[in-house]
Amino acid sequence: MTSENPTAVEGRLVVVGGGTAGAEVAFASRSAGWTGEIIVLSEEAYAPYHRPPLSKDLLKMDAVFADPDPLKGASLYAKKNVDLRLGSRVDGIDATARTLSMNANQSLSYDRLVLAVGGRARELPLIARLETRPSNVHELRTLDDCVRLRSCFQSGRVLMIVGAGYIGLEVAAAAVKAGQRVILLEAATRVLARVTAPVVSQFFEREHAKRGVEILTSTTIESLSFGTDGGVDRVVTSDGSEYHVDNLVVGVGLEPNIELANDAGLEIGNGIVVDDSMTTSDPNILALGDCADFHSGFYDRRVRIESVANAVEHARRAAITLTGGDPKPWQVPWFWSNQYEHSLKIVGLSTGYDETRVIDDSEGTSFAVEYLRDGRLIAVDAINHAAAFQSGKRRIVETIHA
Ligand SMILES: Cc1cc2nc3c(=O)[nH]c(=O)nc-3n(C[C@H](O)[C@H](O)[C@H](O)COP(=O)(O)OP(=O)(O)OC[C@H]3O[C@@H](n4cnc5c(N)ncnc54)[C@H](O)[C@@H]3O)c2cc1C
Structure with a gap:
């Protein structure tokens, strides 16, 4: 209980998603005065961890790979009485009964529910159409994705990356350092075209080219052919060139996980629609982080932002909503990327x-x-x-x- 929130809040708070927003809202709610149960359901096998190192330090060959970088120390869950349940995938919400179902046959009731379900890597239509996903096609969203991709890094191999956004560029930096031939495909006329001015794109294009990354802008994949093991073996690009590849990384953006909310009848826009207090169209359900379409009080317009700072801000705002305090003014959004x-x-x-x-x-x-x-x-x-x-x-x- 804090002086801001003199009334303790009882009841069961269930958080779906054990990423940045999920972990933060659990602990922030406890600090803000939620005295009842707090349960965090995460489908992943690891306690909430930092995702930014997945495309940076953890992907470099000389990084010592042990446990993921935890967002909260292991002992804190017991100390703050936050019940973290790993391997728990929520597959349905009954908003009227205030229950959810998970792992196909378990049920759990809630008083307040927080959806902090993030998003998944967007698929290339060419890959999505395949019956089986080739084993050498990678995305980078989770620790497991990172471990799998890193195990494929080997000097002399050819890695093609589709998408020159932050993740594509960070993977290129790590992969070329590991001695691979790196071919970076970008449909737009320059790297980071969606998010930066041309002068910033030119700087990063130069830095990558200097290390040997082959950057093909205004280029897409035309067709794929497969080896006897079912993996992608050759790629024909839109300019008619043909490349042998050992691995392919797809980094073309994120799809917010809206399905649970949509099936529960919540309003959906460019994500799960929430108001200034992070509350969805159901007053008992909040949504946060990468999956939330919110009204930025800072810019006075609706946005969906994929960043750590945004997830933390949403979580702290939600904790105040859940415990009845006064929200703080909106912060200016910020983000970072490290390459070389x-x-x-x-x-x-x-x-x-x-x-x-x-x-x-x-x-x-x-x-x-x-x-x-x-x-x-x-x-x-x-x-x-x-x-x-x-x-x-x-x-x-x-x-x-x-
Ligand atoms: C490789 C990589 C590098 C990044 N680098 C940076 C960076 O440098 N700077 C920066 O600011 N941001 C960076 N980001 C973005 C940042 O990590 C995200 O914006 C942030 O993690 C969002 O937090 P979140 O909690 O909303 O979502 P997430 O961290 O994605 O967490 C969502 C969690 O919900 C779980 N989940 C989903 N559905 C269910 C379900 N039905 N049941 C149970 N669990 C479920 C997911 O498995 C996941 O664990 C990076 C992201 C990636 C992937």
């Missing part, structure tokens, strides 16, 4: 910008891009430039709240 020795930090959402300003240094390896709309600063990409990130963050907050 370079750090990219992004603050704000640049969508809809009409002007950019580059803040450069003389060597061109440490610079920032400021994104403006109607003359107002809305986002900053800082490349090896911590000061520009910090100052950008402060100025975006001042501008938006002016």
Whole structure:
């Protein structure tokens, strides 16, 4: 119980999903005054862990691979009386009876339910149509995906990556370091086209090309052929070129897991629709993190954001909703990516910008891009430039709240 929430909240809080948002909401709710049961159901075999290292340190050949980097220390679950149930896949919700079903034949009732179910890697239609998924086609969302992909890294092998977003680029950096030939396919005219200005794309294209990554922009897969083991063996690209591949990584974005919510009759938009308090169209059910379509109080529009900072903010906001306190003002969204020795930090959402300003240094390896709309600063990409990130963050907050 806290001074903000003098009334203890009894009842059973069930959280579906043991990722960043799920783990955070369980502990934040306990701290905020939920004194009843808190149960976290996770389909994964591991206690909640950090996902960003999956495409960074954990994928590098020299990383010592032991346990995943846990989000909360193992002893904390017992100490805070958070009942974490691994291997528990929820397959249905009866919102009227306030029960859910899991692992095909178990049932559990709830007083309040939190959906923190994240998303899954988007499939290429060409792969989705196949009867069996080839064993050398990879995605990267879970620790198991990371272990499987890493076990395929071997000097001299050919890795084709489809999609030059953050995950595709981070995998390329780790794979080329492991001595593989890396071919990176991107349908748009430049890498990171959806999220950054051309100058940032050019910087990362140069850095990858310098290490030998072959970047093919405006290029897609035309057809695949298979070896005797059923794995993808050759890829023909849209420009008619043909490549032998040993492994294929698909990094073309995320599909939010909306099916449980949809089947339960909740409102769906670009994710599970929630209001400012993270509550869905059912007052007893909240949704958070990558799966939530929410109204950003910061930018005053509906968005769905895939980032750690967003998942944590949603979880803390939800904990306040569940225990009856006053929500804090919305924070400016931020994100990071590491490729080779370079750090990219992004603050704000640049969508809809009409002007950019580059803040450069003389060597061109440490610079920032400021994104403006109607003359107002809305986002900053800082490349090896911590000061520009910090100052950008402060100025975006001042501008938006002016
Ligand atoms: C490889 C990789 C690198 C990333 N790098 C960065 C980064 O550098 N910076 C950054 O800010 N963000 C990064 N992200 C994004 C960030 O990790 C996510 O935004 C964040 O994990 C979202 O948390 P979440 O709890 O909403 O979803 P998730 O972390 O995806 O957790 C959802 C959990 O719910 C479980 N689940 C789903 N359905 C069910 C069900 N029916 N029953 C039981 N359990 C279920 C899933 O198995 C999963 O464990 C990265 C993501 C990946 C995959």
